[in-house]
Amino acid sequence: MRLALAISSFVVLIVHGIVFYNQFFHRWERHQTAYFDQARALSKNEHERAELDARKPRIEQIIVTQFGESRVDRCVTCHIAADDPRFQGHAHPLRTHSYSTALGDAERNGRWERRHKFSDFGCTVCHDGQGRGLDNFYSHGEDHYWPDPLLGYVAQHGWRDDFRPQLLGIEYMEANCAQCHTEENFAGAPQVVRGRRLYFESNCYGCHRIEGLSDGTLGPDLSDVGKKFKLDYLWESIVDPRANSATSFMPKFNLNAADVKALVIFLKSRRGINYTETSLERYRARLGAPREIVETSAAPPVAASNVIERGRQLVRDRYCAACHKLEKDGVVAPDLSFEGLIRDEDWLLEHFLNPRSRMPDSIMPAFRFPRQDFQAMTAYLASLKTPPPAADSAAAYNAFCARCHGERGNGEGxxxxxxxxxPRDLTKTAFMNSKTPERLFDSIRNGVPGTSMPGWARVMDDARITELRDYVQATFVKQPRRELTARRLPDANPVAAGAESAARGEAIYLRRCAGCHGRKADGKGPNSLDILPRPRNLRNAEFVNSLSDRRLFDSLLYGVQGTAMPPWIDYGLSTNDVGDLVNYIRSLNPKPDRNLTARR
Amino acid sequence: MKPPAQEPGLAKTVAELPRNLWTSIFRNPLPSSDLGRSATSFTNFFLHIHPVKVHQNTLRPLYTLGLGLISLFLFLILAVTGVLLMFYYVPSTGQAYDRMLDLRGSVAFGTFLRNMHRWAAHGMVAAVFLHMCRVFFTGAYKKPREFNWVIGVGLFLLTMFASFTGYLLPWDQLAFWAITVGAAIAGYAPVLGKSMQFILLGDYTVGQEALLRFYVLHVVVLPALMVLLIAVHFWRIRKDGGLSRPEEPVEDKPLYSMKMVAGTTGLEPGEKTIGLMGFVRGPFTKVGNVPDRSVYSWPNLLIAELFVFVLTVAGVLVVSLLFNAPLEEPVNIMHPPNPAKAPWYFLGLQEMVSYSAFWGGIGIPTIEVLILLALPYLDRRPIGVGQWFARERLLANTLFLLFAVVNVILIVIGTFFRGPNWTFVSPW
Incomplete structure (x- = not known):
């Protein structure tokens, strides 16, 4: 026992030794001692030397109170020569902070004068990092818990390797320049300016809100995204939106690395607070009416003859092609280059004003442009009536269908x-062969309401459509059609509609259907995640109202082959049950009064 | 004229100074006789909590494993380092985290102090729990030590609560969300849950009020309560006859018989027979018919205590040197980590909460605590005391072992096997 006692006492002693050594032989002390020695060698007179001799290593700090929360920057404890012009060209940390006219520094009589004086600004206002630390691992923010590592100098351990190197470079510091220099075209921060431009060009503004810039509501508010997230997260969210949130429907925009970098820098500059604004100004700004984005609504009325030209201009200025295909192609949304043949003006205008009135699950943002702008854009789109040339069915398929249904017809365009x-997977034999050729023809010719499938009647004549249908059947469907057995289906719902029937239908619905179609009947039941194609959104009024009772009965009683929808006739639903269900589903989808909306 | 009393010369004064100083502080010389050894408990303020003699069984390292002492010494380490940390800490949401950075960056020994405090706190939760297990497996909670067990359970709960309140103080993401989760567990209690949560946090969410409350609880209320209970705990150990030990065979010796004789002052051998037993209260004080297997506390007990102390300190120091206490991001209310985990000793609860909020967070823990408290009153058979895993207590030991193992397993699952959205992940 005494030996063990002696050993553990010895351990206690050793640990004390180590701790005291660490405490009294800091690296910063060595840096400071080296600085004193070198400065003594460089000094020109006795007085300076005497002053240096009198100095002892100590913690140096700058307390900054002007910029946001007060900061304590102890960086100058190691970077003690930062403001000593004699140390230019020395090795870090004993090196003069560079002088630059771009930063506003001025040389007078051979002496540089800083525009951003360290005594006023400190270090972390521009550089980020952790000012209070005295150990470079923590001070430079290499500790992955630290939210603001040195901008452009430190890529934290654990950042994604594929773009880690791209997150280094002093241009990232422009994000902090923009904290004070908020002018829209501040020449000192070209990356921020470029990022802001891209924010509009890539249509980010349509979905995202940034206070004072845009007020999209589909995506997260980005007003203080730069405070919340580090560079790697921002980069990742742009190039791979689903990496962080599996349910994100943000498109992958096709940006090159330089553009992504500019966007990241721009977003990093969005920190919510702006040092130059007073709280009163912020309050006023918030009180003010939401600004119209991209030009004001005060534009003079346009002569009728110029409407199309103006719409063209607007469509171009507002970067519709960031998603759609029109001159350019964003590869996110449908082709608009012959929109006039596909949709009529009513549809277009109503869709502009509220995209989800026509397609309940569309991700197209509802932009807050003036109505007359929408009218002009509608007029322009309605004037586009030249389909791309398509010599045969294969060419037609590639020109019209492949963008959504995929070149191989598997629905993965x-x-x-x-x-x-x-889009429907056209290679699913079970589905394709269970539908009559007439129905397939109808879907192509007249489209599927409430979905992105438009009617192609004005693009192709019936003969071409028939040809195309047969081409699809022959090319993608692997098995030959068999004769369809006739099913016993009522032409109209035999159960009278009414609250009672709908209530019975709801009870059946909750028991039998809600697992996939969801309690709200929006197609998002708990099982829907595992099902492809996804269950229908039964609140898609456009779609549901376009279906005949007969077709609903067909799907409910006999299932939809090639999907997860089972034939409920095999699971004990009677025709009357299905009638109740149909009444319930119909009761969820009141027929919209189109005349009313058109008159709006 | 009488010559003046001989003035000691200056040289002699100086020469005798160390000895004079020593004897003025230590009133008695180091004991050299049994009398002296027994007197140490009375002559020294710091030692007077000790008994004069302790049973040899008390000193068997493998009997106690020193766990109670380890818990005490960790508590002392926590008190000392805690007071030192208090000099730097400000319980304000605006400053707390900055103060942590200062402790890590520029305060002398700051990192080390914080490490010691942190690891000693975790260690104490573990040591107290193991101590409880030891007491159970040796049957030491049985009559007459029932109430000391109850106090011990109280100390265990206080230890966890003290650790829990301290967890919030760094005001980083780890702290904030752990306390959010922990407080939410309290909120699942029926009827009183939400009020309890509100009283604990001073608000509906963790914020400045919660920080202040937790600080006051952590540095004043809980330590004071613990000091009180620890004092009672120790006092009861002595009053209940020292640490538990196996019963020893009683040699059947005849009672001394004495006679009261009228007109005399004392007892003399004679007619009336009385047992000296009659004057003694309590079951454990020796009357002379028990073989004396006790030894003097000085130096035997003191050496053992010193050994445990040095070992504990060495352990804490080494761990503090090797591992830094975590300090995560500053609090960001909008950005909860996934998963947000409670402190490790509550992860068993959180794991159970993931199955059922009420039963996991409130029902089962309450039942467990009630059973622990009632244990000595339920298990009344005075058998198997003073022996690890006594054969006679197979059922009780098995049940308790199951209880301990299940809780440890739940904690291990909650700590290592739970990933985002509390899904099962493999740590490898």
Missing amino acids: PIALYLDPS
């Missing part, structure tokens, strides 16, 4: 990810 309901 380049923009399929962003469409809800997703």
Whole structure:
């Protein structure tokens, strides 16, 4: 026992030794001692030398109170030569902070004078990092818990390797320049300016809100995104939106690395607070009416003859092609280049004003442009009536269908990810062969209301459509059609509609259907995540109202082949039960009064 | 004229100074006789809590494993380091985190102090729990030590609560969300849950009020309560006859018989027979018919205590040197980590909460605590005391072991096997 006692006492002693050594032999002390020695060698007179001799290593700090919360910057404890012009060209940390006319520093009589004096600004206002620390690991923010590592100098451990190197570079510091220099075109921060431009060009403004810039509501508010997130998160969210949130429907925009970098810097500059604004100004700004984005509504009325030209200009200025295909192609949303053949003016205008009135699950933002702008844009889009040339059915398929249904017909076209309901997988034999050729023809010719499938009647004549349908059947469906057995289906719902029937239908619905279609009947039941194609949104009024009773009975009683919808006739639902269900589903989707909306 | 009393010369004064100083502080010389050894308990303020003699069983390292002492010494380490940390800490949401950065960055020994406080706190929760297990497995809670067990359970709960309140003080993400989760668990209690949560936090969410409350609880209320209970705990150990030990065979010795004789002053051998037993209260004081297997506390007990102390300090120091106490991001209310986890000793609860909020967070823990409190009054058979895993107590030991193991397993699952959205993940 005594030996053990002796050993543990010895351990206690050793640990004390180590701790005291660490405490009294700091690295910063060595840096300061080295600085004193070198400065003594550089000093020109006795007085300076005597002053240096009198100095002892100590913690140096700058307390900054002007910029946001007060900061304590102890960086100058190691970077003690930062403001000593004799140390230019020395090694870090004993090195003069560079002078630069771009930063506003001025040289007078051979002496540089700083525009941003360290005594006023400290270090972390521009550089980020952790001012209170005295250990470079923590001070530089290499500790991955620290939210603001040195901008452009430190890429934290754990940042994604694929773009980690791109997160270094002094241009990232422009994000902090913009904290005070909020002018829209501040020449000192070109990356921020470029990022802001891209924010509009790539249509970020449509979905996101940034206080004072845009007020989209579909995506997260980005007003203080730079305070909340680090560079790697911002970068990742732009190039791979689903990496952080599996349910994100933000499109992957096709940006090159330089553009992403500018956007990241711009977003990093959005820290919510702005040092130059007073709280009163902020309050006033918030009180003021939401600003119209991108030009004001005060534009003079346009002569009728110029409406189309003006719409063209607007469509271009507002970067519709960031998502849609029109001159350019954002590969996120449908092709607009012959929109006039696909949608009529009523549809377009109503869709502009509220995209989800026509397609309940569309991700198209409802932009807050003046109505006359929408009218002009509608006029322009309605004037586009030249379809791309398509010599045969294969060419027609590639020109019209492949963007959504995919080149191989598997429903995985380049923009399929962003469409809800997703495009039909044309290779699903069970589905394709269970539908009559007439029905397939009808879907192509007249479209599927409430979805992104438009009617193609004005693009192709019936003969071409028939040809196209047969091409699809022959190319993608692997098995030949078999004769369809006739099903016994009522032409109209035999159960009278009414509250009682709908209530019975609801009870059945909750028991049998809600698992996939959801309690709200929005197609988002708990099982829906595992099902492809996804269950229908039964609150899609456009779609539901376009269906005949007969077709609803068909799907409910006999199922939808090639999907997860089972034939309920096998699971004990009678025709009357289905009638109640149909009444319930119809009761969820009141027929909109189109005349009313048109008159609006 | 009488010559003046001989003035000691200056040289002699100086030469005798150390000895004079020593004897003025230590009133008695180091004991060299049994009398002296027994007197240490009375002559020294700091030692007077000790008995004169302790049973040899008390000193068996493998009997107690020193767990009670370890808990005490960790408490002392926590008190000392805690007071030192108090010099730097400000319980304000605006400053607390900055103060942590200062402690880590520029305060002399700041990191080390914080490490010691942190790891000693975790260690104390563990040591107190293990101590409780030890007491159970040796049957030491049985009559007459029932109430000391109850006090011990109280101390265990206080230890966890003190650790829990301290968890919030750094005001980082870890602290904020752990306390948010912990307080939410309290909120699941029926009827009183929400009020309890509100009283604890001073608000509906964790904020400045909660920080202040937790601080006051942590530095004043809980330590004071613990000091009180620890004092009672120790006092009861002595009053209940020292640490538990196996019963020893009683040698059947004849009672001395004495006779009261009228007109005399004392007892003399004679007619009336009385047992000296009659004058003694309590079951454990020796009357002379028990073989004396006790030894003097000085130096035997003191050496043992010193050993445990040095070992504990060494352990805490080494751990503090090797591992830094965590300090995560500053609090960001809008950005909860996924998963947000309570402190590790509550992760068993959180794991159970993930199955049922009420039963996991309130029902089962309350039942567990009630059973722990009632244990000595339910298990009344005075058998198997003073022996690890006594065969006679197989059922009781098995049940308690199951209780301990299940809780530890739940904590391990909650700590290592739970990932985002509390889904099962493998730590490898």
